Amino acid sequence: xxxxxxxxxxxxxxxxxxxxxxxxxxxxxxxxxxxxxxxxxxxxxxxxxxxxxxxxxxxxxxxxxxxxxxxxxxxxxxxxxxxxxxxxxxxxxxxxxxxxxxxxxxxxxxxxxxxxxxxxxxx
Amino acid sequence: xxxxxxxxxxxxxxxxxxxxxxxxxxxxxxxxxxxxxxxxxxxxxxxxxxxxxxxxxxxxxxxxxxxxxxxxxxxxxxxxxxxxxxxxxxxxxxxxxxxxxxxxxx
Numbered sequence: 001x002x003x004x005x006x007x008x009x010x011x012x013x014x015x016x017x018x019x020x021x022x023x024x025x026x027x028x029x030x031x032x033x034x035x036x037x038x039x040x041x042x043x044x045x046x047x048x049x050x051x052x053x054x055x056x057x058x059x060x061x062x063x064x065x066x067x068x069x070x071x072x073x074x075x076x077x078x079x080x081x082x083x084x085x086x087x088x089x090x091x092x093x094x095x096x097x098x099x100x101x102x103x104x105x106x107x108x109x110x111x112x113x114x115x116x117x118x119x120x121x122x123x
Numbered sequence: 124x125x126x127x128x129x130x131x132x133x134x135x136x137x138x139x140x141x142x143x144x145x146x147x148x149x150x151x152x153x154x155x156x157x158x159x160x161x162x163x164x165x166x167x168x169x170x171x172x173x174x175x176x177x178x179x180x181x182x183x184x185x186x187x188x189x190x191x192x193x194x195x196x197x198x199x200x201x202x203x204x205x206x207x208x209x210x211x212x213x214x215x216x217x218x219x220x221x222x223x224x225x226x227x228x229x
Contacts (some may be wrong), residue, residue: 049218060216113165
């Protein structure tokens with residue numbers, strides 16, 4: 001069974017750095033074609049892709065947030081970590097991690113999601 | 124940057140067919156994905172690569188795509204299908220989500 005779970009602070013102050021951890025099980029991020037992504041959703045609003053990291057350590061960041069994001073992985077712990085600097089109240093959202101993978105030659109995006117973690121940015 | 128758009132809401136009667144559309148420039152040329160998000164829950168993938176259904180997703184859910192439009196069709200809609208539905212495509216390696224469509228089963 002594939003599971004992902006996000007963890008991190010529920011409340012951060014403006015200008016602080018947010019660090020979120022995605023701990024997963026049931027698959028290996030060393031396996032060819034695997035990817036873990038971070039996606040967020042402000043209250044009542046749509047989903048927004050933030051960053052992803054691939055099995056071969058290829059990384060990608062949202063164009064609009066590129067300068068504030070860093071993604072990394074620790075395959076020995078089955079974890080992916082996202083840091084976001086200079087947090088602002090507009091960054092208040094539920095942050096999800098999700099797996100993507102190749103399956104039978106197809107790219108299957110976000111086929112398993114974590115439960116999400118709500119982060120509020122407020123002084 | 125590439126954008127896709129969805130109608131904010133769609134209503135359907137139980138047992139009827141619901142069509143939820145997603146529009147974007149030449150969207151039919153891009154792999155399209157659909158996610159169902161029930162209130163207070165995480166999204167669930169229901170269609171990938173235009174038309175394919177992940178295991179465990181009922182056959183009532185189907186997808187199609189042509190030209191500038193992708194469509195998620197839910198046949199014999201049930202009350203449990205009431206949710207927000209998001210389409211998703213790729214702009215190179217940048218993920219693009221639609222604004223979501225709230226499906227109400229009246």
